[in-house]
Amino acid sequence: MPEPRLSNQIRLLRFLAGEMTQAELGQRVGLTRQTIAAIEAGKYSPSLESAFRIADALGKPLDEVFRWER
Numbered sequence: 001m002p003e004p005r006l007s008n009q010i011r012l013l014r015f016l017a018g019e020m021t022q023a024e025l026g027q028r029v030g031l032t033r034q035t036i037a038a039i040e041a042g043k044y045s046p047s048l049e050s051a052f053r054i055a056d057a058l059g060k061p062l063d064e065v066f067r068w069e070r
Contacts, residue, residue, distance in 0.1 A: 004070045010040045013058045013065060029053035
């Protein structure tokens with residue numbers, strides 16, 4: 001059975017939000033572009049606070065940005 005993991009829709013939602021860059025999103029939420037890239041690629045899980053900040057910056061509820069996949 002595969003390991004559960006956190007997936008996200010950040011790349012799609014950035015594109016739909018006027019093609020926001022990773023750097024712009026990072027600036028809005030207080031994270032570096034590199035951290036946003038790692039979260040987006042699924043290589044790093046954000047803190048709960050950062051996840052809420054990202055969702056807020058994208059104008060979406062948390063469960064539309066992040067999903068726990070079993």
